Amino acid sequence: MKRILVIGAGYGGMRAVKKLAGADLDAEIVLVNKNPYHYQTTQLHEVAAGTKEPSDITFDITQAFANKKNVHVIIDEVTKVDQDAKQVELKNSDPIGYDYLVNSLGFESETFGIPGVEENGWPIVDINTALAARKHLEDTLKRYKTSHDENDLHIVVCGAGFTSIEYLGELVHRMPKMAKEYGFPENLVKVECVEAGPKILGMFNQDLAGWAVKYLEKKGVIFHVSTPITEVMPNAVVSNGTQFPANTIIWTTGVHGSHVIADSGYDQKRNRVVVADDLRVNGRPDQFLIGDVSGVNNPGNGRLFPTTAQISIAQADCAANNIVALLKGQPTEKFVFKALGTVCSLGPTAGVASIDFFGHWNLKGWLAAIAKKFVADRAVFELTNIRTMLESD
Ligand SMILES: Cc1cc2nc3c(=O)[nH]c(=O)nc-3n(C[C@H](O)[C@H](O)[C@H](O)COP(=O)(O)OP(=O)(O)OC[C@H]3O[C@@H](n4cnc5c(N)ncnc54)[C@H](O)[C@@H]3O)c2cc1C
Incomplete structure (x- = not known):
């Protein structure tokens, strides 16, 4: 039986596993994450300011996939991807091999080398x-x-x-x-x-x-x-x-991708790897990189898309579809992304938003705060509510 290994249970990793688990594959899906929980990164600032508790924004990973027999969750820290041996090295257990890898290890704080x-x-x-x-x-x-x-x-x-x-x-x-x-x-x-x-x-x-x-x-x-x-x-x-x-x-000046990227010998910049059209790593047909460890060219302006939860989730869908296609001997699809907009909260009752959804909307004040809540509840961008995200197709 083939093994699909997903590393990192952020927005990208969780969504990829959810998609793969629903695809009725004759394959084992293994998810490795360093914590037993997923956290809604887009709400971390609320925990930091003390307006939300960690329990408000975390979600048990094992429980999320409890009814999926072909999904196995391993709680451990990835230290390296051995690309030639096609295995992932872990801090506390033996390396684990893969037929297909989805690398979604996410981001870390960027210091820019500034002293102190x-x-x-x-x-x-x-x-x-x-x-x-x-x-x-x-x-x-x-x-x-x-x-x-x-x-x-x-x-x-x-x-x-x-x-x-x-x-x-x-x-x-x-x-x-x-x-x-x-x-x-x-x-x-x-x-x-x-x-x-x-x-x-x-x-x-x-x-x-x-x-x-x-x-x-x-x-x-x-x-x-x-x-x-x-x-x-x-x-x-x-x-x-x-x-x-x-x-x-x-x-909070910025982020770079996981240090595991540099430690694993990828061709990277700030621990981000520019991936091929179908999100595979150039020269590594068995590996997909998604989310904040990846860079995707925006054909609209020739630059890389900014790293967001929104694009991580869209990439996860594409990577999962492509793995299913490869397992069936079919060609992969190109990743196409249309950003739905950005909502920035200014506390619980105000915000600013630029949304492209049934037209273009610029919102400020309480309307944007409502938009933020709407995003969180219905997950229009499928980025803030893991329960909704896991349930939606
Ligand atoms: C405060 C804040 C607010 C934000 N707001 C928004 C927003 O409103 N909209 C938006 O689109 N984006 C927002 N972003 C950006 C967004 O959160 C990221 O782009 C997104 O989380 C990236 O998703 P990801 O799946 O690539 O990785 P992550 O969400 O970073 O998930 C990575 C996962 O991998 C795990 N992991 C990391 N290293 C290892 C390891 N070595 N071994 C095992 N597991 C590991 C982590 O524990 C985590 O579970 C915000 C970010 C922050 C910090």
Whole structure:
């Protein structure tokens, strides 16, 4: 019996297994993931800001496939893909071979080699890092009552992309409650966002991005654009000699693919591999790379598509279809992607959205917040609700 090995149970991996398990194949499907749960990455910023609990955004992997007899789940960490031996090396158990591999190991925080980031910045890339960032934030804010160190009430968020802005939205929403609960004066809180580029939320048009900035500024956030970070100290972010003092520094400047990609000898850039039209690795007809470890050319502009949950899920469908085709001796299909848009929340009651679904819609304020909830509930983009995602075809 052939073995299809899927590594990484993020949006891409879960969706690929779901599709393959429904295809009635005479093949064993093995899913390897380092945690027993799937987490909804698109909501990690809420756990980090303390507006959601991990249990709100996690889902037991084994349970998800309990009624699929040909699916086996292994909880272990992948350390390397031995491409020539066609096997995957694991941290705590023997290597496991494959006939077809779907590599969906996802992303890790990018430090850009900036001194002090690893030691002093709090990334938001998985449940553990989100919880660690939240604990540090809460402990530091609580400490003010005895320390009277204003730096304990200063927070710097590094980067002004999606994750940073969504985190800021949740943070300023929760701040008044925390001030009451932890007994610190809210007027001494200082929240700053430091961004190297000239734009905030570069993926939105000027109108939507400007609206998001104004909304957060009204809630007290101070933005610094064109301010490249050159060092992160234990209690300050530094940009070419200018210091932004804070005892909580959130590091959300960007991501790269899993380090396993570089460790496994792929031809990669920032741990992303540009894949062929059918999502296979060039020269490796038995391997598919999907999600944040892959790069897919956008024929519309000649650049790579941005890595999103939305594209991971679409890639998973295509990779699964192609494995089914290969098992049946049929030709593979090309991956075609049409982005359905982007929704950025600014806390639970506001947001901005640019949606291409039955026309083009630019939404801001509560309408965008509703759109975000709609996305989460119905999974229009099939990206935020794993239960819906697993049930939908
Ligand atoms: C806070 C935040 C908000 C976001 N919001 C949005 C949004 O609104 N819309 C959108 O489209 N995108 C959003 N994104 C981006 C999106 O989450 C990613 O593009 C998407 O999660 C990538 O999916 P993936 O399946 O490639 O990998 P991941 O979701 O990263 O999943 C990888 C899986 O592999 C596991 N894993 C990793 N390494 C190993 C290993 N060595 N061994 C075993 N298992 C391993 C991980 O535990 C995880 O389960 C957001 C990202 C963040 C951080």
